[in-house]
Amino acid sequence: MNIGFNIRLLDAEVAITGQVVHAANLLDQILNMNQHHNITLYGYDVPLHKEFATHLQGPRVKLRTITKTGSRALDYLRLQGLIAIDLARGKLDLLHVFTPSDLGPLPSRKILATVHDTYSFLSAKDREGKNSRWSTRWRVGLARRADVVVTVSEFSKSEIQKHLGIPPQRIHVIHNGISPLFKALDATIRKAYRERFNFQGEVILHIGNFTPNKNYARLIRAFKEVSKNLKEASLVMVGDTSIGNHREVLRVVAETGLSHRVTFLSRLSTPDLVGLYNAADIFVFPSLYEGFGLPVLEAMACGLPVITSKTSSLPEIVGDAALLVDPTDVQGLAHSMSQLLTSRALQKTYTDRGIERSKEFSWKRVAERVLNLYDLYSAENGPLTKEAQKTPCELQSSTI
Template identity: 30%
Template sequence: MIRIGLDARLLAYRREGIARYILELATRLPHVIDDPEVRLVIFQSRKDLNTRIAGPRVQTAYVWTPPHHRWEQRTWPLEIVFRRVSLLHSPDFIPPFTGSFRKVITIHDLHFLKYPDFMTAESRRYYAGQIEQAVRVADHIIAVSQTTRADLMAYFGLPSDRVSVVYEAASAVYRPLPPAVAREALERLGLEQGYILFVGTWEPRKNLPMLLRAYARLLDRRPEAPPLVLAGRRGWLYQEILEWPHRLHIVDRLRWIEGPDDPTLAALYNGAAFLVFPSLYEGFGLPAVEAMACGTPVIVSDRGALPEVVGDAGVILPAEDESRWTEAMEALLEDPEARERMRRKGLERAAAFSWDRAASETWEIYRRVLGR
């Protein structure tokens, strides 16, 4: 019997970002693993009693070691060895540095190396302080875009055969909704359709001060412009971001929606005139794909993997050119035909990304690393 472990401890703490990646893989891998001798062991936190991952050949192992804990490298390897796994996949990219089992890691981006000032000192120490050893001990590395793969090879001089690209995708909940369903959800939030939407963590890397300045310019040129809705959660160093609306005198034109669940976020995408996503760096850019999957036009920055992911389905702008962002927002608001063209192209582009395909490609990597 061969046991493949998947580190799913983050599911006890959140459902977005890397945790979403884990959940999508964990629910699909059991259905694509076609080797009768393989069992998938889902390592979950003992705090996580609500997540049930079922499927053929699945075992759940509840463990004590929390992710990102200072004793993680001492206790986590022991818990894995106890379950006798042949391979462990670490989606949060920091694997156990000891243990004779094979190690596959997923690296979502290198923002902690490219933009270290955009993180707290504690987070910087955890990620940047361990990345070199993580890369060294990994038998194979999964990158979520060609951009991230190129960054990895440039930073660490990795040979091309050690890094594979497996794209992420929008979850099934993100799709065009019947107008009445979206309208009902928006009414509960006190919103009318046609607003401008940002989705993401409120942190410096997301470039929100530039977006807020560009939106203030839009209001100067077009006072009747719709509100800007910012959906997400507070992240690293968010306090200064929250000061900008006061400086720009646009507080009453913004709506902050903190921690929306998936159905609410899907309704927010559906009700938006378009998504604005001016991030300074993304290893993939899931909000752009989620928006396109809902039929919502997107305006994104030219940084990181966003041009790769959006392709010709959206508007791509220099990340720090606020006048261009103002002009693009104004142009889309005034051109419903352009929005409709982008809606169709976005749906087609989003369909190119699939979690089922991601699970199949991940299983093929496991198989290759195990020599099966």
């Protein structure tokens, strides 16, 4: 079987998000496990993220690239054109894209798309202006072109059905995995990382970009309440300042008068991120909307007790391994933060539960299930066509 992947997301200039982590780790596993598929990677002739570049190697793998011109729109169309030609000439039996934006303009056949959530579609509807409305309609139309959709939670599956109008028999749920690099370190290494990051007192960690769904304003205001009793506590916020409205976050911090107790970090390597998880005391992720929420899984794997929202996909992902809160209740969030920071017994409970829960997720398992989908919809077993999917089967509508 000849399988193509659009790896545009892995360019070094692209901010590392959950989508990027998903694409890199899934490809790494697929290329390592692959024994009988011919794989073509399509991208730009530019450096890839250093952490991911070495992943994209393996037997029966080739790379097809275009040289960038400096025009984003033109480069996008040229790359999509290269892929479309190979599809039209029968050089690919299947194309897998990691974002719906990479579906156009392509033939509407033999395409599998990963759709993590519908937040970008919903948030665009809330923005004013004809361009945003047109962009939303365009991206919804692209998502509907996929023959098969893979998503990362049952919550996202229901949202995709509701907001994108894609029938359930075309949507498969495959939870994200986690790298074995995310693990609890011994006390000596943890202490070294605390010294390196200059942590004093209780450290509350939050990781995520600065888009409104991350609920940063309520988190900061809840921290203000916590800091009234825990005088040495600090809040560490890690995120790419190019995503969302970092200036608004700074304004909220200044408004609370806590600038000296809130630290911002950006673009850490994976080893440093693991060290940061281990150096903190608790992890707080009060998001309003998540398709999956990789940071909560990373924190749990590192033995960090987690507080997260009882909304969207998060209860599905954490099970009973995290303290669940109403993300709109600042006082309730502050109470849970104080409670977890001051109770060693509660910390141990959620540390132990989190480590056990995280063992249920692996990128190898994700790759096995995705490869199973490829085989299910291969040219030999049933072409990837809309007609072939009009009769749903039990496997098609199940969680894989």
